Amino acid sequence: MTEDDHRPDPDALLASLPAARGRLKLFFGAAPGVGKTYAMLAEAQEKRAAGLDVVVGWVDTHGRAETMAMLAGLEQLPRLKREHRERELDAFDLDAALARHPAVLVVDELPHSNAPGCRHPKRWQDVEELLSAGIDVYSAMNVQHLDSLNDVVSRVTGVAVSETVPDHVFDQADEVRLVDLPPDDLLQRLAAGKVYLPEVAQRAAANFFRKGNLIALRELALRRLADRVDSQMRAQRAIQGRMPVSGSNFGLLLLLQQAGNEDAIRQCARLARALESPWHAIWLDSGQLHGEARSEVQAALKLAAEQGAITLVQSGRDNARLLADYARRHNLSMLALAGRQHPARLLQALARLAPELHLLQLAASPPPDKTPRGWRFELPAHGWWQTVLLCVGVTALAEPLRTVLEPTNQVMFYLLAVLWSAVRYGRAPAALAAVLSVGLFDFFLVPPYFNFAVSDVQYLITFAVMLIVGLVAGQLVARQRQSADMAQQREAHTRTLFEMARELGQALIEEQVGEVTARYLHSGLGARIGLWRPLGEDDNLQPQQPGLPEADSAIVRWCFDHGEPAGQGTATLPTSPLLYLPLKAPMRTRGVLVLALPQPGELADFGTRRLCEAVAALAAQTLERLHYIDVAQQTLLNMEAERMRHSLLAALSHDLRTPLTGLTGNAETLARKLQRAGSPFTADVLLLQQQGQRIARLVTNLLEMAQLQAGGITLKKDWLPVEEMVGGAIAALGGALDEHVLRTDIDPDCPLIHGDPVLLERLLVNLLENAAKYSRAGSEIRISGTAENGRIVLRVADQGVGLPAGDTGWLFRAFSRGDSESNVSGVGLGLAICRTIADAHEASLSAENLPQGGACFTLALPLVAQPALDFPPEN
Numbered sequence: 001m002t003e004d005d006h007r008p009d010p011d012a013l014l015a016s017l018p019a020a021r022g023r024l025k026l027f028f029g030a031a032p033g034v035g036k037t038y039a040m041l042a043e044a045q046e047k048r049a050a051g052l053d054v055v056v057g058w059v060d061t062h063g064r065a066e067t068m069a070m071l072a073g074l075e076q077l078p079r080l081k082r083e084h085r086e087r088e089l090d091a092f093d094l095d096a097a098l099a100r101h102p103a104v105l106v107v108d109e110l111p112h113s114n115a116p117g118c119r120h121p122k123r124w125q126d127v128e129e130l131l132s133a134g135i136d137v138y139s140a141m142n143v144q145h146l147d148s149l150n151d152v153v154s155r156v157t158g159v160a161v162s163e164t165v166p167d168h169v170f171d172q173a174d175e176v177r178l179v180d181l182p183p184d185d186l187l188q189r190l191a192a193g194k195v196y197l198p199e200v201a202q203r204a205a206a207n208f209f210r211k212g213n214l215i216a217l218r219e220l221a222l223r224r225l226a227d228r229v230d231s232q233m234r235a236q237r238a239i240q241g242r243m244p245v246s247g248s249n250f251g252l253l254l255l256l257q258q259a260g261n262e263d264a265i266r267q268c269a270r271l272a273r274a275l276e277s278p279w280h281a282i283w284l285d286s287g288q289l290h291g292e293a294r295s296e297v298q299a300a301l302k303l304a305a306e307q308g309a310i311t312l313v314q315s316g317r318d319n320a321r322l323l324a325d326y327a328r329r330h331n332l333s334m335l336a337l338a339g340r341q342h343p344a345r346l347l348q349a350l351a352r353l354a355p356e357l358h359l360l361q362l363a364a365s366p367p368p369d370k371t372p373r374g375w376r377f378e379l380p381a382h383g384w385w386q387t388v389l390l391c392v393g394v395t396a397l398a399e400p401l402r403t404v405l406e407p408t409n410q411v412m413f414y415l416l417a418v419l420w421s422a423v424r425y426g427r428a429p430a431a432l433a434a435v436l437s438v439g440l441f442d443f444f445l446v447p448p449y450f451n452f453a454v455s456d457v458q459y460l461i462t463f464a465v466m467l468i469v470g471l472v473a474g475q476l477v478a479r480q481r482q483s484a485d486m487a488q489q490r491e492a493h494t495r496t497l498f499e500m501a502r503e504l505g506q507a508l509i510e511e512q513v514g515e516v517t518a519r520y521l522h523s524g525l526g527a528r529i530g531l532w533r534p535l536g537e538d539d540n541l542q543p544q545q546p547g548l549p550e551a552d553s554a555i556v557r558w559c560f561d562h563g564e565p566a567g568q569g570t571a572t573l574p575t576s577p578l579l580y581l582p583l584k585a586p587m588r589t590r591g592v593l594v595l596a597l598p599q600p601g602e603l604a605d606f607g608t609r610r611l612c613e614a615v616a617a618l619a620a621q622t623l624e625r626l627h628y629i630d631v632a633q634q635t636l637l638n639m640e641a642e643r644m645r646h647s648l649l650a651a652l653s654h655d656l657r658t659p660l661t662g663l664t665g666n667a668e669t670l671a672r673k674l675q676r677a678g679s680p681f682t683a684d685v686l687l688l689q690q691q692g693q694r695i696a697r698l699v700t701n702l703l704e705m706a707q708l709q710a711g712g713i714t715l716k717k718d719w720l721p722v723e724e725m726v727g728g729a730i731a732a733l734g735g736a737l738d739e740h741v742l743r744t745d746i747d748p749d750c751p752l753i754h755g756d757p758v759l760l761e762r763l764l765v766n767l768l769e770n771a772a773k774y775s776r777a778g779s780e781i782r783i784s785g786t787a788e789n790g791r792i793v794l795r796v797a798d799q800g801v802g803l804p805a806g807d808t809g810w811l812f813r814a815f816s817r818g819d820s821e822s823n824v825s826g827v828g829l830g831l832a833i834c835r836t837i838a839d840a841h842e843a844s845l846s847a848e849n850l851p852q853g854g855a856c857f858t859l860a861l862p863l864v865a866q867p868a869l870d871f872p873p874e875n
Contacts, residue, residue, distance in 0.1 A: 022135045507626065588624075
C-alpha cells in the first residue's frame with residue numbers, strides 16, 4: 001500500500017478547513033452624537049500605536065473638530081466618485097480595501113446606503129465581504145438602525161428610518177461596545193453645535209432629539225445589548241454542558257397578508273429571538289394579487305428571509321388545512337396573525353383542525369396613506385375594448401330577438417359574455433362586463449326602450465340578480481382560471497426539474513451538464529445561460545457554455561469566491577441585467593450559472609427565482625458527481641497499476657537476487673585471488689564487486705518495498721541501543737562511505753529503542769546511502785541521536801546539494817526523485833521504504849534543508865518505557 005492510499009481527498013480537506021474570517025467590532029449608541037466615531041478612532045489610534053496595520057476606509061466627521069483630530073497619523077483610503085443624477089457622490093472603495101488588506105479597517109456608518117453602481121447596495125454588505133476576506137473591521141451604528149426595531153423607533157420618535165441593518169449582523173458581531181451619553185449631556189452637545197450645524201441642530205431638537213425620545217432610545221439600546229449578553233451567556237453555558245437558564249421549544253409561523261407585513265415580520269423576528277426558536281413565514285397565494293400588490297408580498301418574503309425566517313409560498317383551496325399541516329410538519333406551535341383581516345371561518349377551522357396550535361394576534365400598524373392626489377380613473381388595460389365589443393355584440397344579437405324571447409332569457413346571453421370575459425381576460429374585465437351588461441340590457445331590451453326608465457318594478461330585481469350573479473360568477477371563474485394557471489406553471493416547473501434531473505443523472509461528461517441546463521432553462525423560461533467552470537489548479541473561470549458574451553467576468557469571480565448570488569434581484573450589484581448563481585455542491589462550489597431572461601422583471605417572481613435556484617443546485621450536484629466518478633475511476637486505475645507494479649517488482653527482485661548473489665560472491669573470491677597474485681586487474685574486479693553490491697542493495701530495496709506494501713512483513717520488536725543500530729547500518733554499507741567524513745554524535749543517556757532491529761537498520765542504511773549519493777566526496781555526513789520531548793530523535797545530515805524547493809513530502813513517495821537527481825543512479829525507492837518503515841513503527845520521518853547547505857532527515861521514534869531489569873545493571 002502506497003502513501004497515496006492513505007491520502008485524504010483534497011476536496012474534503014479544503015471543505016473541512018475553517019474559513020479565515022475577520023472580527024467585527026461595533027461601536028453601538030442610542031442616538032447620533034454620543035461619540036461613537038470618536039471612540040472608534042481612539043481605539044484605532046491605540047491599535048496603531050501597538051504596531052497593528054490600521055487603515056481608515058470611511059469616516060464622516062460631520063465637521064467635528066475633535067473627531068477630525070483623531071484622524072491624525074491614520075492612513076486613509078481615497079474615496080470613489082460616482083455620477084448619479086448629475087451629481088457626484090462619494091463612495092467607499094471596497095476593492096481598494098480588499099487589495100490593501102490591512103489588519104484593522106475602520107468603516108464608519110454601517111447602515112449607510114452605497115451610491116448607485118457600487119457592488120453592494122448597503123455598506124453592511126461591504127463589511128461582510130471584508131470580514132470574509134479575513135480583515136478585522138471597526139464600525140458604528142445606532143439602535144434606530146436595527147431592522148427589527150425599525151417599527152418601534154418610528155412609533156416612539158415619529159421618524160421613519162430608511163437605512164437599516166439586519167439583526168444577524170449585530171448578533172454575529174464579535175464585540176459590541178456601548179457608547180453611552182445621558183440625554184441631558186447629549187442635548188447640551190447638540191445646543192453647542194457639536195452634533196450638527198446650528199440650523200440643523202434646531203430642527204433636530206424640535207423633532208428627533210426631544211428628551212423623551214432620547215430616553216426611550218437609550219432604553220432600547222440598553223435592552224438590546226442586554227439581550228445580546230444574555231444570548232452569549234446561554235451559549236457559553238451550553239458549551240460547558242450545563243442546562244441553559246431557560247429553554248423553549250416554541251416554533252413560530254407567520255401568515256403574511258396582502259399588505260402591511262413589515263411590522264409583523266419585525267415583531268416575529270424579535271419574538272423568535274426572545275424565545276430562541278425558529279420561525280417561518282408563509283404566504284397563501286390565492287392568485288388574486290397582481291402587479292404592485294404581488295411585488296409587495298414578495299418583498300415581504302425577502303425581508304422575512306433577511307430576518308432569519310424560512311419562507312414559503314403555498315396555494316390551495318383549504319387555507320386552514322394548509323396552515324395546520326405545515327405547522328405540524330415543521331413542529332411550529334404558534335401561528336402569528338397580523339392585524340384583524342382574518343375571516344372568522346379561518347380561525348374556526350384552525351381551532352377545529354389544530355387545537356394544539358396557539359394563535360397569536362399581532363398589533364396592527366396603521367395602513368399607509370395611499371389616497372391619490374386628485375381624482376383619477378384608470379381603465380384596465382388588458383381586455384378592455386374586447387369586453388366592450390363583446391357586450392355590444394351580444395346586444396346586437398339580442399335586439400332582433402326581443403319580440404321572440406322573454407327578457408329573462410336574454411339575460412343568459414349577457415351572463416355568457418361575463419363568463420367569457422372572466423375566462424379570457426380576468427377579474428377586472430369580468431366586472432366591467434357585468435356592469436355594462438346590466439346597462440345595455442336595461443337600455444335596449446327592457447321597455448320603455450332606449451332609456452333607463454323601468455316600466456315594471458320587478459325588473460329591478462332582475463337587474464340586481466343579474467349584476468350580483470355576473471360579478472360573483474366572473475370572479476369565481478377568474479379565480480379558478482388564475483389558480484389553474486398557477487398550478488399549470490408549478491406543474492411545468494416540476495416537470496422541468498424532473499426531466500432535467502433524469503437527463504442529468506445519465507450525463508457522463510461535464511459538457512452535457514451545460515447543454516442540458518441551457519436547453520431546459522430555455523424551454524421553461526426562455527432564458528439564455530452562460531456556464532462558467534474553474535479550470536486548472538488556480539480555479540481560473542472560463543465559460544463552458546458561452547451563451548452570454550455580455551456576462552461580467554468580475555461578477556462571476558466574486559460569485560464563485562463568495563458562494564453567494566449576485567446581479568438582478570440580489571443584494572449584490574442589483575442593477576446588473578443578469579442573474580449570477582453559484583453552483584454550490586455539498587463539498588465545494590463547482591462553477592457559476594449566469595442567466596438572462598427575456599423579461600428581466602420575471603426574476604422578481606418567487607416561483608421563477610426558485611426554479612432557477614433549483615436548476616443551479618441540480619447542475620452543481622451533477623458536476624460534483626461527475627468529478628467524484630473521475631476520482632473513483634482514477635483511483636481504481638492507480639490501485640490496479642500499483643498492484644501490477646508490486647507483483648512485477650516482487651517477481652523481478654526475486655528472480656534477480658539468486659544470480660546477483662552468485663555474481664557478487666564470485667567477484668569477491670576472484671578479487672582475493674588476484675590480490676594474492678598481484679595482478680594488475682585487481683582494481684577492475686573490485687569495481688565489479690562494488691557495482692554488484694550496489695545492484696544487490698537495489699534489488700533488496702525492490703523486494704522489501706513490495707513486501708512492505710503488501711503487508712508481508714511483521715514487526716519483530718526488540719530493545720536495542722542507538723549506538724548498536726547506527727554501527728550495524730555503517731557496517732552494512734561497507735565501502736560506500738569511504739569517500740566521506742562520517743561523524744556520530746549519540747547522547748550517552750539516550751534511551752533504548754523498541755523496534756524491529758532489521759527494519760530500522762535498513763532505514764538508516766537508506767538514509768546514509770542517500771546522503772552519500774547527493775554530497776560530494778570529502779564532505780561530512782553527521783549522525784546524531786538524543787531524546788527530545790518524549791521521542792527518540794535520530795538525524796542524518798549531509799553537506800550536499802540539498803532538497804528541491806517547496807513541500808518535501810513527495811520525496812517519500814515510491815519512484816519519486818528530485819530535480820537534481822538526473823545524473824545519480826537509483827529508482828527512487830530508498831526514501832519510500834524509510835517512510836513505510838517509520839509508519840510501521842508509529843514514528844515520523846521528515847526532511848529539511850539546512851541553513852548552511854545540505855539536507856537533514858529526522859526520524860522521531862516513540863519513547864517506550866523500558867521494562868525493569870532482573871539483574872544488576874553493572875553486570
